[in-house]
Amino acid sequence: MKNSRVIELDALRGIAVLLVVFYHYCYRYAELYNSEVSVGVARYGHLGVELFFLISGFVIFYSLLHAKSLQQFWVGRIARIMPAYWLSVVLIYAVISMVGLEGRTVGLGDFIANLSLSQEYLGFEHVDGVYWSLTIEITFYFWVSLFMIRYRQYAQYLFLVYPVILLAVQMCDLDMSRKIEKLFLVEYGSLFVAGICYSNLHQKNMSKSSLFVLLICVLVNTFQYVGIELMTVLFFHFLMLIVSLGKGSFLSLKPLTYIGGLSYSIYLIHQNIGYILLDNLSVVGFPHWLLTTVVFSVVVLVAHFMVKYVEKPSRKLIIQKFGKQYAF
Template identity: 30%
Template sequence: MTRAFKGYTMAGPRSGNRLAALDGLRLLAALMVVFYHYVALAKPWGHDTGTIFPVTRVAAQYGWLGVEIFFLISGFVICMSVWGRTLGEFAVSRVSRLFPAYWAGILLTTLVIKMWPEVDSFPGLDRVINNLSMLQSGNNSPDVDPVYWTLFVELKFYLIMVAVVWFGVTYRNCLILCGVWTAAAALAPGLNTPLLSAFAMPQYAPFFIAGIVFHLMRRHGQNAVLWALIAVQLVLAQRYIDYRMATSLGKAVATALPGWPARLVIIAGFALVGAIALGAFDRVRWRWLTTAGALTYPLYLIHLNIGMTLIHHFRNRVPAPVLVLSVTVLMLVTAWLIHRVVERPLGKWLRAVMRKGVVDVRRHMAPRRKSARQPEAPVRVPVPAASRTAGSATSDEVERTITLSR
């Protein structure tokens, strides 16, 4: 028997219910980051942007919070996507989703800064090759594009979710993860243990954990325990606002800016994802939002160095507001082309190849498991016919639908 909640059955979402509002929120978060890089930073303009954008610059200085909103959405979506999946299926879905657009972004960014080294220089072939693995941050190698740092944070989140998939994605196991991760993230700074801090990710854990909890609400309904977890994450999310402002804007600028707008943005992000989880936006089914959601990942990958190069090149020829709008539209169009020409066909091919690989691995591993479990012939014990009873097997209902990611 399936349990329905706000038009979302426990056997899976109803046909066509892709949570378009979540796609729209992803687009908004991506545009916040773009707005921040193009308007708040001096690098593409050659000098402080206060004289260029005297009003909008203030709002743009908080656009880095789009990354935190991304992590909040990612917690929700990844928890949704792993439900009912095996470890191999989860790996296939993540690799085929992340790498095609990422490879295209690296190659396109490298080509642009090689031909027009105005805001950055050619990183060198070794760095480009190393970046293709997406693991460059793990071995202290520089990123081809500075925004790629968030991808390594995502990869560590995936590793944490692997543990849940290994033990089984259930309501109980997800709650255990949220509790243990919350404790680790809260205690890691005081314990001064680098390995614990690296994987507990105290700065970003509250957003991932809150996303997971919101999905549990979506799937199983709300209760006081889940809301208590959300409240704890909302409090913990405030701890690093000053640090994030300093690293994003510089200590001098961050000191002069008030912190309350950043806190309001975080509260608004929690409120919107919570409202989506509880079904407040289920009637939003605009198809263009689904397309927009698909563009956010390639847009994020290509917008920084390429967009800044274009702004720097044309900054003295085109009015600043027109230039920012034109470059943003061009980046969206380019992201759509990457999605259609690279991401979809290459992702489909990767999924097919990796699925065959997973099947092959399982086929080769199965005889070993069987032989290890059956070292000798089993002993048969006769059972009286009167003691035999008919039984039936039960199985958990699983969801096979992946929505957006990142």
């Protein structure tokens, strides 16, 4: 499996980013700027981020197994996420500064802090609201790389204990600050850990302890979500399970895998730029579904060029200069 790509994961990434875009364009945009275009079911599209976190646990764990050092792992992660992120920060800040977007403008200090991807911990605003999930991702990278590489002898114990602690926190409904929640991944840690379990299953390394941990993670989710949200998250677990078992080939539709391959860049740029385009195009009087289709097409086109001319070349350059490519 080394240096291979699980194509079904691209399909899941495609589903995840489509859900998030659906949420922002057909529900969140309506909340903020035009309530007449609200699509009720779109409110659940934000759960696409949960699917991203499950996928991240799967992929990052595999990367860590083949990392020889913390430096090698972090070079790979920086090469993967930062070039496109820096471009999106500059692009979105410049566009909003020139065109404006109600409630979405930030200061120069916020812009500079965003370049470090530590803005939330430093108390600055996000240039684009979707960056909140990157804070969660980076925090996950920190903890899992620390224990899987530097303190690997403790990883097995943490793997068993951490989900149980999360379950206890959910059952007791403990009140804690948002920064503490983010630092220790209280809200989303169960999804990342479940992703690790699915990665083990895919590599045929699923032990009784991994199965126990997976069941605890799913149980944590049953305390976190209710109703349609719970059913959606459980469905995501089901999709991850069938992909892990090698039974998800039916998901590998070309449109989904194509969008999935662009999903990171789409995610980075779709929200605020999408709002601006929707706001300016709404004057033509076209139906909202047509406007969202046009705007999404523009975002996909921009993302295509970001991947082709920024993500892939810069990643290759960074890996060649600072370390061997090992992650997918």
